[in-house]
Amino acid sequence: MVAYSPRLARLIESLRRLPGVGPKSAQRMALHLLDRDREGASFVARSIDEALEHVGRCPSCRMFCEGGNCLYCSPSRAESGQLCVVETPADLLAIESSTPYRGRYFVLMGKLSPIDGIGPEELGLSLLAQRMGGDRVSEVIIATNPTVEGEATAYYVAEMARAAGLKVTRIAHGVPMGGELEYVDGSTLAHAFSGRQTLGA
Amino acid sequence: MVAYSPRLARLIESLRRLPGVGPKSAQRMALHLLDRDREGASFVARSIDEALEHVGRCPSCRMFCEGGNCLYCSPSRAESGQLCVVETPADLLAIESSTPYRGRYFVLMGKLSPIDGIGPEELGLSLLAQRMGGDRVSEVIIATNPTVEGEATAYYVAEMARAAGLKVTRIAHGVPMGGELEYVDGSTLAHAFSGRQTLGA
Ligand SMILES: [Zn+2]
Ligand SMILES: [Zn+2]
Numbered sequence: 001m002v003a004y005s006p007r008l009a010r011l012i013e014s015l016r017r018l019p020g021v022g023p024k025s026a027q028r029m030a031l032h033l034l035d036r037d038r039e040g041a042s043f044v045a046r047s048i049d050e051a052l053e054h055v056g057r058c059p060s061c062r063m064f065c066e067g068g069n070c071l072y073c074s075p076s077r078a079e080s081g082q083l084c085v086v087e088t089p090a091d092l093l094a095i096e097s098s099t100p101y102r103g104r105y106f107v108l109m110g111k112l113s114p115i116d117g118i119g120p121e122e123l124g125l126s127l128l129a130q131r132m133g134g135d136r137v138s139e140v141i142i143a144t145n146p147t148v149e150g151e152a153t154a155y156y157v158a159e160m161a162r163a164a165g166l167k168v169t170r171i172a173h174g175v176p177m178g179g180e181l182e183y184v185d186g187s188t189l190a191h192a193f194s195g196r197q198t199l200g201a
Numbered sequence: 202m203v204a205y206s207p208r209l210a211r212l213i214e215s216l217r218r219l220p221g222v223g224p225k226s227a228q229r230m231a232l233h234l235l236d237r238d239r240e241g242a243s244f245v246a247r248s249i250d251e252a253l254e255h256v257g258r259c260p261s262c263r264m265f266c267e268g269g270n271c272l273y274c275s276p277s278r279a280e281s282g283q284l285c286v287v288e289t290p291a292d293l294l295a296i297e298s299s300t301p302y303r304g305r306y307f308v309l310m311g312k313l314s315p316i317d318g319i320g321p322e323e324l325g326l327s328l329l330a331q332r333m334g335g336d337r338v339s340e341v342i343i344a345t346n347p348t349v350e351g352e353a354t355a356y357y358v359a360e361m362a363r364a365a366g367l368k369v370t371r372i373a374h375g376v377p378m379g380g381e382l383e384y385v386d387g388s389t390l391a392h393a394f395s396g397r398q399t400l401g402a
């Protein structure tokens with residue numbers, strides 16, 4: 001074991017809390033910050049503190065937001081009447097960055113998983129039901145992940161939307177664009193096959 | 202472009218100051234900290250602040266140290282009379298973690314590079330000369346990297362050590378242990394070949 005001075009050791013240990021950072025990278029980051037970018041180090045610390053203090057949850061869509069001013073609940077986004085349901089903030093950002101969709105969202109912050117004690121309450125589904133009922137929503141777009149739990153969640157949300165008399169759609173799953181059938185995993189291919197669509201004449 | 206709320210945007214931007222962190226990882230880290238590990242986020246910010254405030258340079262070996270108490274300049278390390286010269290703190294830590302060497306060090310914090318304005322003064326070579334002269338040093342072990350600049354630095358330091366009447370050694374370079382000749386780059390192989398050593402009878 002290498003002997004580090006105590007605060008350097010603690011800095012390395014703390015950087016390992018970042019996802020994808022192992023002991024080697026944490027050491028490299030710590031040395032880089034102390035040795036070559038103390039200003040950057042200070043910037044990181046300040047930005048974390050600021051974010052922890054000011055970034056909360058939007059009470060309507062559950063995405064991160066600041067000062068009650070939610071980027072994803074602006075009035076212009078209500079025009080289409082569409083509401084897209086996603087599992088996580090990262091999923092919301094992925095849709096924003098790759099699709100032209102600029103409607104509203106609801107972030108579940110998870111998926112149904114009885115084993116982990118995650119049920120409708122934890123996912124804020126009563127709030128989602130309220131929004132379906134009273135928020136001028138006409139279409140619910142379900143964009144949960146195509147995993148067992150994501151599918152179960154999609155099924156549950158779809159039932160809720162149907163009960164509220166809304167149109168329900170699910171984003172398509174199948175062979176990725178540019179993917180080759182030969183290399184796609186079997187369950188994706190089976191899904192793509194059974195979900196085939198009629199082509200126009 | 203995805204719209205982030207301002208402090209989330211700044212957090213992502215700040216995390217990109219960490220080495221090896223691109224936009225995708227920075228976003229993943231920021232969401233992880235805000236969503237799943239706010240305590241860890243706080244730990245990172247505190248550890249950075251603490252390290253910036255308390256981790257300085259040892260006036261003798263130039264390694265990071267805290268409160269004037271250098272781990273690498275302890276009296277027991279002086280016994281061998283050896284002084285190992287390295288380019289960076291990371292190099293020092295690599296030697297500590299992989300070799301049994303527990304003598305003293307001198308960290309250049311760089312290498313001679315006239316183009317970048319890095320000369321003997323920037324590398325603290327006058328301090329190194331003092332240590333060679335008066336610090337009960339008998340052997341200078343040069344462990345700069347086998348790059349053009351590292352070799353130039355090694356040459357310069359070796360001349361200083363010889364002028365001080367000290368034994369000078371250079372760590373060996375050649376085919377890595379477990380490496381195969383076929384896959385080693387040409388300059389390493391040429392170096393290993395010309396640096397071949399006589400085997401005992
Ligand atoms: Zn919102
Ligand atoms: Zn020292």
